[in-house]
Amino acid sequence: MNRTIRLVGMLLFALGLATMFLDRAQPAPAAQAVSSADAATRIAALESLIPDQAHIMADVGEHFANLWFAGEAENWPLADFYLSETQSHLRWAVRRIPIRKDNAGREINLNNILQAFENSELKTLKRTVSEKHRPRFEQAYRNSLTICYACHKAADKPFLRPGIPQAPASPIMNFDPHAQWPG
Numbered sequence: 001m002n003r004t005i006r007l008v009g010m011l012l013f014a015l016g017l018a019t020m021f022l023d024r025a026q027p028a029p030a031a032q033a034v035s036s037a038d039a040a041t042r043i044a045a046l047e048s049l050i051p052d053q054a055h056i057m058a059d060v061g062e063h064f065a066n067l068w069f070a071g072e073a074e075n076w077p078l079a080d081f082y083l084s085e086t087q088s089h090l091r092w093a094v095r096r097i098p099i100r101k102d103n104a105g106r107e108i109n110l111n112n113i114l115q116a117f118e119n120s121e122l123k124t125l126k127r128t129v130s131e132k133h134r135p136r137f138e139q140a141y142r143n144s145l146t147i148c149y150a151c152h153k154a155a156d157k158p159f160l161r162p163g164i165p166q167a168p169a170s171p172i173m174n175f176d177p178h179a180q181w182p183g
């Protein structure tokens with residue numbers, strides 16, 4: 001799924017460059033008017049290709065689920081990787097839609113909630129990973145789920161209730177820190 005998102009990103013970048021060059025290649029004013037209408041259409045088409053917030057959040061769910069199993073296996077470099085992925089995808093999700101409405105129609109600033117999360121439990125979680133301390137990691141992970149859910153409730157999605165995962169989200173990944181194969 002990450003690869004798809006990266007491919008879409010590269011495609012958007014390439015199309016963006018192509019659009020810039022096409023626009024520069026049309027100096028006549030009439031042609032420019034047509035090309036700006038074209039550009040608006042093209043931008044709308046490109047926007048429809050960007051993953052939506054729920055899609056990005058589904059990635060957050062996968063990375064965060066894998067993080068649990070990496071921590072349980074005490075595979076700390078892998079845990080560090082999944083925690084960083086969680087954080088970068090949370091930021092991307094919030095950039096995608098920064099303001100949402102609560103059930104009373106009030107605006108909720110998701111960025112503020114994420115910043116509070118980053119400065120509290122996500123920071124603690126990072127520390128437990130670098131200290132390689134499994135019991136503290138488990139506690140910080142549970143506390144983090146409470147904050148995940150607090151944001152879902154604030155965004156009027158109380159039915160999105162995350163929990164301790166039952167199975168890793170990436171069955172192909174070997175979580176054993178002592179694995180010898182592929183060598």
Ligand code: HEC
Nearest residue numbers: 053054055057058060061064110113114148151152155162
């Ligand atoms: C800053 C707010 C915020 C935080 C923090 C947050 N989420 Fe979300 N999450 C959302 C919103 C908003 C949606 C719904 C997006 C939509 O419906 O378009 C969502 C949706 C989801 C979904 C459903 C995606 C799908 O379509 O299947 C999952 C899974 C999820 N979040 C996991 C998490 C996890 C795990 C965490 C904590 C590590 C977390 N979220 C933290 C705002 C947040």
